[in-house]
């Protein structure tokens with residue numbers, strides 16, 4: 001029985017293997033990526049039983065999505081949609097340290113997720129439901145599925161984690177803000193960066209936004225600060241932790257690995273500061289390779305990263 005369930009869209013991911021515009025790219029590598037399945041894989045690597053749900057098209061890329069996530073040990077529930085293709089995402093390495101992402105997902109199978117795709121008992125029997133704001137902006141049916149998932153979790157006493165994950169390619173900020181705020185207010189734990197938190201409560205600082213989320217019934221706001229680490233805002237205190245220093249190759253997916261690290265610590269009963277140390281280590285490791293989730297660490301990888309420097313691994 002999975003302890004964590006998560007749902008969303010996962011796409012095929014095509015990335016240029018060399019630096020430069022896709023205009024001239026000769027070599028491309030094929031993989032997969034999606035915020036929630038990235039978190040699912042991250043959790044699985046940390047020893048958590050987890051299930052991911054998402055629609056895929058009736059095509060080889062859909063098979064690829066299902067196979068890869070399954071191969072990581074995640075329980076996969078993926079209804080096949082015969083009427084829409086699997087979505088696609090292209091990653092361009094514009095410079096040695098910068099990445100641009102292009103999406104081909106409008107009308108995709110993943111965006112057609114619907115409330116009836118969610119199996120009975122799936123959410124009710126889990127300890128934690130993790131969702132993200134991306135799903136809310138994909139389509140009306142995906143937003144309904146997300147909303148139904150949150151309602152079911154709330155009714156069953158399943159903890160709800162929500163990553164704001166605003167994608168400006170899916171909706172303008174002004175339109176997305178109130179939708180994402182409504183979802184955040186229904187969650188127990190909310191993740192976001194400063195820009196995303198600002199979107200929920202325009203004009204408010206993070207502390208203020210955290211207080212408003214608590215007033216709506218949430219318990220903690222986890223602020224992702226990129227290379228500055230992270231902070232958790234709770235009623236009684238603010239806990240901060242610095243980032244680890246790594247040579248970042250591609251920071252896309254760092255946020256998802258971070259969330260997996262934090263949630264695994266929460267489920268294990270770690271203190272807030274211990275969760276942050278683990279989450280920052282996961283985020284840092286995820287930056288060290290080009291894939292969205294491939295560099296997500298195991299507990300052993302984290303121990304190595306946080307251990308004494310310079311000791312060779314034999």
Ligand code: ATP
Pocket residue numbers: 193223224225226227228229230243244245246248251252253254255256258279280281282283284287
């Ligand atoms: P994305 O949606 O692209 O994954 P995000 O905005 O959700 O990103 P970030 O704040 O960029 O999340 O990164 C999440 C976490 O990953 C940070 O809080 C930090 O722990 C770690 N991290 C990110 N970038 C770096 C970096 N350059 N060096 C070390 N750690 C990093």
